[in-house]
Amino acid sequence: xxxxxxxxxxxxxxxxxxxxxxxxxxxxxxxxxxxxxxxxxxxxxxxxxxxxxxxxxxxxxxxxxxxxxxxxxxxxxxxxxxxxxxxxxxxxxxxxxxxxxxxxxxxxxxxxxxxxxxxxxxxxxxxxxxxxxxxxxxxxxxxxxxxxxxxxxxxxxxxxxxxxxxxxxxxxxxxxxxxxxxxxxxxxxxxxxxxxxxxxxxxxxxxxxxxxxxxxxxxxxxxxxxxxxxxxxxxxxxxxxxxxxxxxxxxxxxxxxxxxxxxxxxxxxxxxxxxxxxxxxxxxxxxxxxxxxxxxxxxxxxxxxxxxxxxxxxxxxxxxxxxxxxxxxxxxxxxxxxxxxxxxxxxxxxxxxxxxxxxxxxxxxxxxxxxxxxxxxxxxxxxxxxxxxxxxxxxxxxxxxxxxxxxxxxxxxxxxxxxxxxxxxxxxxxxxxxxxxxxxxxxxxxxxxxxxxxxxxxxxxxxxxxxxxxxxxxxxxxxxxxxxxxxxxxxxxxxxxxxxx
Numbered sequence: 001x002x003x004x005x006x007x008x009x010x011x012x013x014x015x016x017x018x019x020x021x022x023x024x025x026x027x028x029x030x031x032x033x034x035x036x037x038x039x040x041x042x043x044x045x046x047x048x049x050x051x052x053x054x055x056x057x058x059x060x061x062x063x064x065x066x067x068x069x070x071x072x073x074x075x076x077x078x079x080x081x082x083x084x085x086x087x088x089x090x091x092x093x094x095x096x097x098x099x100x101x102x103x104x105x106x107x108x109x110x111x112x113x114x115x116x117x118x119x120x121x122x123x124x125x126x127x128x129x130x131x132x133x134x135x136x137x138x139x140x141x142x143x144x145x146x147x148x149x150x151x152x153x154x155x156x157x158x159x160x161x162x163x164x165x166x167x168x169x170x171x172x173x174x175x176x177x178x179x180x181x182x183x184x185x186x187x188x189x190x191x192x193x194x195x196x197x198x199x200x201x202x203x204x205x206x207x208x209x210x211x212x213x214x215x216x217x218x219x220x221x222x223x224x225x226x227x228x229x230x231x232x233x234x235x236x237x238x239x240x241x242x243x244x245x246x247x248x249x250x251x252x253x254x255x256x257x258x259x260x261x262x263x264x265x266x267x268x269x270x271x272x273x274x275x276x277x278x279x280x281x282x283x284x285x286x287x288x289x290x291x292x293x294x295x296x297x298x299x300x301x302x303x304x305x306x307x308x309x310x311x312x313x314x315x316x317x318x319x320x321x322x323x324x325x326x327x328x329x330x331x332x333x334x335x336x337x338x339x340x341x342x343x344x345x346x347x348x349x350x351x352x353x354x355x356x357x358x359x360x361x362x363x364x365x366x367x368x369x370x371x372x373x374x375x376x377x378x379x380x381x382x383x384x385x386x387x388x389x390x391x392x393x394x395x396x397x398x399x400x401x402x403x404x405x406x407x408x409x410x411x412x413x414x415x416x417x418x419x420x421x422x423x424x425x426x427x428x429x430x431x432x433x434x435x436x437x438x439x440x441x442x443x444x445x446x447x448x449x450x451x452x453x454x455x456x457x458x459x460x461x462x463x464x465x466x467x468x469x470x471x472x473x474x475x476x477x478x479x480x481x482x483x484x485x486x487x488x489x490x491x492x493x494x495x496x497x498x499x500x501x
Contacts, residue, residue, distance in 0.1 A: 002067065003035040004101055006112035007043040007094075008274070009133075010063075025239065026111065026133045033140050038107055039066040042094045072097050073104045082123045092116060102129050111136050113274050115281070128416060132278075134246075138420045155195055155248060160208075161188035169203035173237065176270055192235070193252055195245055205245045207252060208234040211260045221294045225266075231257045231304075233267035236279065246282045247362050251448070254286075254318050257304050258497055264304050268297040287315040306500050310379030313402055317363070318449045318498050320400045326381040326485045327374075327477040328395070328466070329367065336386045338423040339365055340397045340448060364402060366421045367444045368432060371476025375442075376401045382446055383488060385474055393473065394455035395488060398498075399446040406442045418443060452492035464491060 005013075013023045030037055047059045075083075075097065083096035095117050102110045103124060110130045112118070121130035131139065165184045174180045193207040210232045218225040233253060238246045257265050267283065270276050280300065288300040308321040331339065367382075376382065382399040408414040411433045418429050432441055461467045466484045489496055 001035050002038050002107040003030055004038045004040060004098060004107040004110045006098065006110065006114060007046050008113065009111060010039055010043055011047065012274070023133065026136065029137055029140050037066050038069055039063055040069045040098055040101065041072060042097060069101060069106065073100055073106055075100055076103055078124060079103050082120050086116065086120055096120060099124070099126070099130070102126055113278065155193050155252065157191050157193055159189060159191055160184060163192065163194060167203045169206065169239065172273060172275065173235065193249065205238040205249060207236050207249045209253065209256050210234050211262065221292060221299055223292045228263040231260060231262045231265045233265065236267065237275065250282065250286050251363050258318060261497065262304055265302040267300050268294045269300065270297055285314055286317060308500050313379070313400055313447055317447060319500050320381055320449060320498060321379065321500050322482060322485070323501050324379045324381055325376065326383065326480050326482065327376050328383045328385050328474045328480055329477055330385050330387050330474045332387055335423045336396070340384060340451070362421050363448050364421055365446060365448055366418050367446060368418065368422065368441050369444065369476070370439055370441050374477055374479055375404065376444065376477055378403065381485065383485070390458050390470060393458045395461065395492070396452055396455055397448070398450040399448055401444060401446050403445040404442065408440070450494065450498055452494055454493040456491045460491060
């Protein structure tokens with residue numbers, strides 16, 4: 001298998017000082033999965049433009065360890081058509097030539113962080129062969145679970161004073177922010193959310209949040225903020241490793257915003273590095289918009305007023321509309337906490353769930369079913385019911401339907417769609433697809449919204465007249481009324497701030 005690496009990835013990797021730790025992780029996994037690393041002649045030509053001859057010579061020596069694509073393949077009409085429509089610069093056209101090597105099958109995959117290349121890949125139906133660093137790692141973990149030789153520990157909340165400020169993780173932050181070390185010491189009594197690599201104890205992610213009241217001074221932000229209660233994302237960095245940690249931390253941000261009843265969330269961030277640009281892309285996916293500047297940093301804000309939009313649920317997450325239909329959905333105990341980790345039961349040991357996996361961390365998850373109708377629609381509410389009988393079954397979680405897929409072209413299409421957001425490994429997904437050719441599974445993609453603080457069992461659901469008896473346990477999607485849903489919210493002692501109308 002041959003992996004062609006985009007110019008920027010190679011330049012960052014082979015520079016005298018490695019500033020992007022994600023790329024080191026990528027290279028280790030390329031080697032473990034036995035990919036041949038390829039460099040294109042266009043990349044070599046780009047490097048040769050460097051003003052320092054010694055730097056060019058150093059790169060030439062390092063590039064000898066790559067397979068070189070010396071002669072570009074003829075540009076295919078389909079690729080040229082997309083290029084003519086999208087490309088604006090010579091660099092864009094060069095990127096299309098890299099994509100062309102995937103299109104003709106000269107290389108198996110292309111790894112790039114460039115958004116425009118991914119857009120062109122989608123037009124050419126090459127999404128399954130063109131990867132970001134993170135999506136490549138997710139794919140590799142799914143296909144080669146035996147190669148995962150370290151564990152990522154679940155999110156911990158620690159005081160700054162207990163976190164190693166000399167960890168290389170903080171190098172880029174120290175370069176960007178003068179006085180970072182002094183600031184870190186001042187925060188010794190404050191808490192941050194972190195994850196670590198259990199193999200070597202090194203940090204993989206870090207998040208610091210601060211609630212700011214309406215009287216906060218924002219004179220250094222332009223355009224000026226109007227007075228509001230806000231949640232500030234003080235420091236947020238994630239090293240890509242295929243475990244979808246960024247999305248896990250987004251949920252923590254929104255959970256804190258909901259708990260503290262803020263009106264807006266904001267962050268100040270540079271856009272100099274790939275890791276920062278990728279973080280901006282993640283923020284934008286979840287409704288953050290560019291507001292302005294604070295000195296040389298960009299300011300992104302997220303409106304946190306109570307509103308819903310069923311056509312773009314991420315933009316108004318975690319709020320859901322009670323005007324939509326509501327369904328109780330069964331989930332077996334073996335899969336419940338794997339898929340919904342914040343909904344862990346008191347009877348379960350947290351020690352069994354201290355490791356992170358992609359399906360645990362993502363907010364957007366998939367539920368696979370063969371249930372007969374009724375089926376929910378986009379924007380509908382799901383109440384997950386952990387099966388277990390009269391006393392042990394409980395309702396634990398609220399989700400909202402993002403999308404329903406019935407129209408899979410084949411087994412591979414089904415597996416690719418489900419793989420990163422499902423509790424099932426690839427071999428089980430394939431078994432599920434093949435189990436009944438006359439009744440293929442369909443998939444409900446949903447957003448993980450809220451874990452009930454108090455669990456009520458089947459007996460209590462019967463007492464509340466949500467269920468009509470022991471024989472009325474949900475086997476598919478059991479529709480309930482708005483009144484029944486409200487009774488569940490009250491009985492579970494839920495904070496109903498996430499409910500609109």
